[in-house]
Amino acid sequence: MIDVLYFAWVRERVGLPRERLDSTAPTVRALIAELVMREDRYALAFSDLTSLRVALDQNLSDFDAPLTGVREVAFFPPMTGG
Amino acid sequence: MRLSVQTEAFDLGAETNAFAAGTSAGAVVTFTGIVRDNGGTLSAMQIEHYPGMTEKAIAAIMDQAAARWGLTDALVIHRHGTLRAGDPIMMVATAAPHRAAAFAAAEFLMDYLKSRAPFWKKEIGADGASWVAAKDADEDALKRW
Numbered sequence: 001m002i003d004v005l006y007f008a009w010v011r012e013r014v015g016l017p018r019e020r021l022d023s024t025a026p027t028v029r030a031l032i033a034e035l036v037m038r039e040d041r042y043a044l045a046f047s048d049l050t051s052l053r054v055a056l057d058q059n060l061s062d063f064d065a066p067l068t069g070v071r072e073v074a075f076f077p078p079m080t081g082g
Numbered sequence: 083m084r085l086s087v088q089t090e091a092f093d094l095g096a097e098t099n100a101f102a103a104g105t106s107a108g109a110v111v112t113f114t115g116i117v118r119d120n121g122g123t124l125s126a127m128q129i130e131h132y133p134g135m136t137e138k139a140i141a142a143i144m145d146q147a148a149a150r151w152g153l154t155d156a157l158v159i160h161r162h163g164t165l166r167a168g169d170p171i172m173m174v175a176t177a178a179p180h181r182a183a184a185f186a187a188a189e190f191l192m193d194y195l196k197s198r199a200p201f202w203k204k205e206i207g208a209d210g211a212s213w214v215a216a217k218d219a220d221e222d223a224l225k226r227w
Contacts, residue, residue, distance in 0.1 A: 081198075
């Protein structure tokens with residue numbers, strides 16, 4: 001099981017802030033492919049990966065990173081702090 | 083070093099005085115970010131963050147700054163929730179033996195907080211709401227460090 005979190009407009013497009021998924025996707029990119037297959041709202045949220053960032057267990061990562069041992073995946077747009 | 087991610091307003095003067103009183107380093111620099119009114123069109127700004135990662139990311143940035151510039155102390159306060167034009171969003175303070183290090187560390191902290199701390203701003207105006215887009219310039223600013 002893996003916790004998937006969404007923030008900002010990704011959260012709005014997916015329609016929920018977090019969910020727990022039963023996925024065996026080996027990489028972030030494979031997890032996204034699974035989500036996009038499920039429903040249109042995911043396809044809309046993940047239509048342009050260049051405008052998305054991903055964190056694995058709260059550390060910034062990339063889409064080709066393996067999900068082995070990862071408990072928490074978060075998707076969000078580029079950050080706008082400060 | 084102190085880090086606070088909070089919804090409550092903070093008192094810039096009181097925070098600065100308390101920070102300066104706790105140091106005998108020689109130089110203290112502070113920066114404060116204020117919500118812009120966008121020419122009077124902004125009715126509110128909503129700031130979302132990623133609890134847990136936010137604190138980890140800021141602490142890591144502070145550790146880097148402290149090691150690189152020999153800071154004797156540092157403070158970061160960043161708010162989230164709903165803010166209005168003119169409200170303070172965040173502040174950083176740095177203390178170092180000399181001003182060049184304190185200024186540089188404060189700029190470094192600001193540059194990294196902008197694009198490496200997981201906050202997202204949404205502007206609510208008369209014409210609706212929109213997420214603030216990250217600027218290429220913000221990402222480019224990291225390259226100078």
